[in-house]
Amino acid sequence: xxxxxxxxxxxNVRVGMCQINLSDTLIDADSDNIxxxxxxxxxxxTSGPYGDSAFRADFSEGLxxxxxxxxxxxxxxVFNPHNNSDVTNRSFFSAKExxxxxxxxxxxxxxxxxxxEYVAIRENQQIExxxxxxxxxxxxxxxxxxxxxAVIPANINHLELEPMVIGSRFLVKINSNITTDKxxxxxxxxxxxxxxxxxxxxxxxxxxxxxxxxxxxxxxxxSPVPVGTPPLYHxxxxxxxxIKDLSWDVYRSALIEQLMQGVDFVSVHAAMKRKHLKMTTHxxxxxxxxxxxxxxxxxxxxxxxxxxxxxFPEICELAGAYDAVISLGSGLRPGSIYxxxxxxxxxxxxEMRELVEIAWKHYVQVMAEGPGHIPMNKIELYMKExxxxxxxxxxFSPGMLTSDLAxxxxxxxxxxxxAQMAWHGASLIGGLxxxxxxxxxxxxxxxxxxxxxxxxxxxxxxxxxxxxxxxNAFSKAKQENRESDWTKLSLNAFMNQ
Numbered sequence: 001x002x003x004x005x006x007x008x009x010x011x012n013v014r015v016g017m018c019q020i021n022l023s024d025t026l027i028d029a030d031s032d033n034i035x036x037x038x039x040x041x042x043x044x045x046t047s048g049p050y051g052d053s054a055f056r057a058d059f060s061e062g063l064x065x066x067x068x069x070x071x072x073x074x075x076x077x078v079f080n081p082h083n084n085s086d087v088t089n090r091s092f093f094s095a096k097e098x099x100x101x102x103x104x105x106x107x108x109x110x111x112x113x114x115x116x117e118y119v120a121i122r123e124n125q126q127i128e129x130x131x132x133x134x135x136x137x138x139x140x141x142x143x144x145x146x147x148x149x150a151v152i153p154a155n156i157n158h159l160e161l162e163p164m165v166i167g168s169r170f171l172v173k174i175n176s177n178i179t180t181d182k183x184x185x186x187x188x189x190x191x192x193x194x195x196x197x198x199x200x201x202x203x204x205x206x207x208x209x210x211x212x213x214x215x216x217x218x219x220x221x222x223s224p225v226p227v228g229t230p231p232l233y234h235x236x237x238x239x240x241x242x243i244k245d246l247s248w249d250v251y252r253s254a255l256i257e258q259l260m261q262g263v264d265f266v267s268v269h270a271a272m273k274r275k276h277l278k279m280t281t282h283x284x285x286x287x288x289x290x291x292x293x294x295x296x297x298x299x300x301x302x303x304x305x306x307x308x309x310x311x312f313p314e315i316c317e318l319a320g321a322y323d324a325v326i327s328l329g330s331g332l333r334p335g336s337i338y339x340x341x342x343x344x345x346x347x348x349x350x351e352m353r354e355l356v357e358i359a360w361k362h363y364v365q366v367m368a369e370g371p372g373h374i375p376m377n378k379i380e381l382y383m384k385e386x387x388x389x390x391x392x393x394x395x396f397s398p399g400m401l402t403s404d405l406a407x408x409x410x411x412x413x414x415x416x417x418x419a420q421m422a423w424h425g426a427s428l429i430g431g432l433x434x435x436x437x438x439x440x441x442x443x444x445x446x447x448x449x450x451x452x453x454x455x456x457x458x459x460x461x462x463x464x465x466x467x468x469x470x471x472n473a474f475s476k477a478k479q480e481n482r483e484s485d486w487t488k489l490s491l492n493a494f495m496n497q
Contacts, residue, residue, distance in 0.1 A: 001488060003052040004042070006121050010138060011114035012069065015121040016052070016162065018045040022473065022485045041473050041489065042126040044171060047197045048162055048224025059189035062221030065159035070114045076101050077156060092260050093156045095321040101156065102323045105363035107146035115152050115163040116141045122162075123170055127466035134465035136170070144169060148356070149392045150427075151365040153202065153226035153325040157262035162224045164201055166367060166394045171464055172422040172455035173201035175228075175398060175431040176448060180207055184218035190439050192222050198448040202265070204228045204398070204431055210237030216261045226264035228327065231255045232291050232308075243297045248307040255318055265325035267291070267369065268315055270308040271351035272331035274299045279344040280332065288335030288372070295331055312355055316362040325365045327396055328352050333372030337404050340374040341382055353389050367394035367427070373401045376420060383424035397421045399432030415450035422458030429455060452491050 004019045019042050024035040049055040049063050057063075071077055076099035080092050095101045106113050117138040124134045144150035150167025166173055176195045180188040195203060202225055205216065220227050235254040239245035255266065269291045277296055280287055287293050295306050308315070319326050332348040334340045352368055359366040368390050371382050386395060399414050400421065406413035410432055418429035430451040459467040470489055477485035487493060 013118045063160035067159045107142045118163040119165040153264035155264045166427045174451045175202045176200035177431045184215040202226045220262040228265040230267040259322040267327045267329040269329035269331040284338040285335035292331030316364045320364045328368045330370040369396045394427040396428040397426045411447045415454040419454035
C-alpha cells in the first residue's frame with residue numbers, strides 16, 4: 001500500500017488516496033508459467049498526511065495547511081490579524097461584511113469550489129482507470145450541495161482539512177467521539193492520528209470542560225478530517241456548570257470562539273422546545289441526551305423557550321460567516337427500545353423542518369441527528385418520515401442501538417443499526433462513546449472497524465460507484481490463493497497503523 005496524490009483539473013487541488021498494488025496472477029498454460037497483471041485498487045483514505053511515510057508529525061506545528069492557498073486571492077474573505085486575547089497568536093479568516101461565503105451559496109451560483117472538486121475526486125477512487133463510469137462529477141457535487149442533500153464541513157479556518165462530503169448519494173461516513181485534556185498533549189495528538197488512520201471521517205469533540213483556545217486550536221490543526229462540537233458544553237463550562245446561568249450571550253460567545261478556532265460543524269439542539277417537555281413523562285427512560293437534559297432544566301428554571309430555538313437565525317449568521325455546517329441535534333432522542341419512535345421524538349423531528357428552511361435562507365449547510373435507540377423493524381419508517389419532514393438533508397446517526405442489552409458490546413448493536421440506517425439514507429454513522437484518558441488503540445480499532453464494515457455494507461447495497469471493486473479484487477485474490485493481496489485488500493488491513 002502506498003499514498004498517491006491526484007491533481008485536480010479545475011482548481012489547484014491535490015487529493016491523497018491509498019493505492020493497493022497487487023501481485024500478478026499465475027496462469028499455468030501447458031506447463032509454462034504465464035503472468036497476468038492485476039490492476040492496483042485505489043481506496044478512500046482518511047489518514048491524511050499521517051498515512052504518508054515521508055511525513056513527520058509534530059503536534060505543536062500541526063499538519064500542512066493545504067487550503068491556505070485557496071483563500072489568499074478571494075475578495076469575500078477578510079484576514080484578521082491575531083490579537084492579544086488569542087493565546088495561539090494565529091490569524092483567522094472570516095467573511096467580509098455583507099458577503100456570503102458558504103459552499104451552498106457558491107453551489108447555487110453554479111460555481112465549483114476547490115472543495116467540491118476535491119471531494120468528487122476522492123469519492124471516485126480512480127475507478128475511471130478501470131473502465132468504470134461514475135455519476136460523481138464536480139458538477140454533480142455542486143448540484144447536491146445546492147439542493148441541500150449534501151454538505152461539505154469545511155470551516156475556512158481549518159486550513160489543514162482534506163475536504164469530504166456527507167450525503168446519501170456519496171460514501172457513508174463514520175464519526176468518532178473524542179475528548180481532550182485541558183492542555184493538548186501528545187496523548188491527544190495520538191488519539192487524533194489513530195482515529196484518522198483507523199478510518200474516522202469526522203471527529204466530534206465532546207469535552208465537557210472549558211478548553212483553553214490553544215487546546216482546541218491544536219486539535220483542529222492536527223486533524224485532516226472535519227472536527228465537530230456541541231457548543232452548549234463549552235457554554236455550560238463558561239458558567240462553571242451552573243445551568244441557571246446559561247444564556248444566549250454566553251452561548252454566542254462560546255460558538256464564536258469555536259468557529260474562529262476552525263470547528264467545521266456544530267451540534268445545535270434547537271428543535272427541542274418547551275412544549276415538548278410534558279410529552280416525555282410517559283417515557284420509560286425520559287430524556288437521555290446530555291444536551292437535552294441541560295436545556296430541559298434551563299427551560300424549567302426560567303419558564304422560557306429554548307434560547308437555541310429563538311436565536312436560531314443568529315446562529316445561522318454566525319455559522320455562515322465561517323462556512324460551518326449546523327447539525328440539528330436530537331435532544332429528545334429515545335434512550336430505550338420501549339421509547340423508540342414515540343410522539344415526542346416525532347414532535348422534535350417536525351420542528352426541524354422550519355429550522356432547515358431558516359438555515360437555507362442564510363445559505364448555511366445543515367444536517368440532522370437521530371434517532372437514538374430503535375429496533376430494526378422501525379428504522380425504515382423513521383427514515384421515511386425524516387426524509388419527508390427534513391427535505392432530504394444529510395442524516396447523522398450517532399451511536400444508535402438496535403437493542404438495549406448489548407452491554408460491553410454496544411458498538412456491535414450500533415453497527416447493525418448503522419448499516420440499516422445508512423441503507424435507508426443516513427449519511428454519517430458512529431460516535432457511540434468518547435475515548436477518555438490514555439489511548440486504548442485496541443478498543444478504538446474495534447469500534448471503528450465495526451462501523452467501517454457497516455458503512456461499506458451500505459455502500460454496496462446503495463450501488464455506490466466502484467464500491468464493489470475492492471470486494472471483487474479480494475475474492476479473486478482468495479480464489480487464486482494470493483494471500484498477501486487479499487490480506488492487504490481487507491478492511492482489517494487499514495487498522496494496523
